[in-house]
Amino acid sequence: MTMTEPRVPGTPAKAGIAVKIDGVSKRYPTGVVALDDINLTVGVGEFVCLVGASGCGKSTLLTLIAGLDHPTVGEIVVPGGRPTLLFQEAALLPWQTASGNVELALRLRGIAKAERRAKAAELLELVHLGGMGERRPHELSGGMRQRVALARALAQEPDILLMDEPFGALDAMTRDLLHDELERIWSETGKTIIFVTHNVREAARLGDRIVLLTSRPGRVAAEFPVDIARPRRIESPPVSSLAGDVTAALRREVARHGR
């Protein structure tokens, strides 16, 4: 692999808007206001991390961008192409093998049967799971399952990856490696990524930009550009320092609810 040019942080690799969220509010029938007047623009090829405490509607926002649900007020336009959503649980179909899960994504995209197997093997290779195609989800570790889920998402050839705390349930060691892995795939494929997490360090490690959301209702509280050169390490001083700033802001936000 050749050395890829590190991106200038905070600026999209390609010009253009991938996702535009315009005055979006979401109220559930129970009366809970999950999101309140969210305005956010994500550039094509940008890696944006959404950070917030519980109840900030991070997951709701991803669901809306994915088109699985509709906003009560406002509009979401996705000129950046097809989005797909990755969940905290890998959500693999337990009766299918790893390869079968990826092949189903290809099949639903209308890829011919003859090509599916080879294409799935290629995608599993991309997430370093070559030769694991015949395993079933229960025979894989949590980190391996998440990588199969990533391969399955990539099989849809999405332009935008929406990731809902995908590494939240993994141990620190595995998570670190998957950060490297995701950064590599992102820089190789140039996809737009919107990554939800409650782990501030993870956001500083991965994002071009960190968007801090308030809780109940979810609003955009602050934005932090991440001016740190890639590749980054989660334990490096600039990442820790930025994570400190974001954490301080997050704590102030959480404290409001304690009164």
Next chain:
Amino acid sequence: MAVDQQVLTQQLAGLDALEESQGRRRITAGQLWRKTWPKLAALALALVLWQLVVESGWREEYVLPAPATVLAKLGEIVTTNSFWAGVGVTARRAAVGFGLAVVVGGFVGALVATIRPLRVAVGALITGLQTMPSIAWFPLAILLFQLSEGAITFVVVLGAAPSIANGLIGGIDHVPPILVRAGRMLGAKGPTLFRHVILPAAMPSCLAGLKQGWAFAWRSLMAGELLVLLGVPSIGARLQAGREFSDAPLLLAMMIVVLVIGIVVDGLFGMADHRLRRRRGLVDTAT
């Protein structure tokens, strides 16, 4: 970066290897024996108890023959062609009736599970039908179809279909929502979502419904063969013949045949269920 990439690959491979689950286990002769001997012991105990009851003189030997007599009779009839013709007739009826019940129950179950007003309308009715003894259908079946194969099939289908429908409905109700969302995210909807996500996810419960449906079908079929005699040498007809000619050994031998067929088919369902659960990692491999 190239070196980094290699290191990353190695580290991931290392973690994967460490987290590798233990290899699959093979079934050994010892395991087979551990599963088999309690069954053989239970069978031996049943035969001993039977023999003791016979020896106590509670009933005359021509009414309640000894196990040896019955087993000899069984050994004798299984070598005859007419016995196997009878088994064939009964097996065909069972296959046709159960097959139709799968189609009807599956269709109704899928509709009721996915269309809400239909659920409200007939959900309770299906459960009601499930609890209805199939023998209660026979008078109506005979009125509708006279003494014919149709009457038997009608009752077998009505006996089995509600269980099959309920198994499917229960399975669909318990499909994890995350899998449905994942399926929708992959672009599946409507019948495609049903086929690739909902139906396979509902399969364990569906299989339980099929198993229960089979039990009801088999009972209904035996009742039908006793009531609707068509001059064909089915298992039920031979059972009835045993009673009419006071041939107790024949009667008991045929009852054993009914029991064995029931156990064998139940075992097949059990194997299918075990296979399904093993593939999904729902079998505890620690023991």
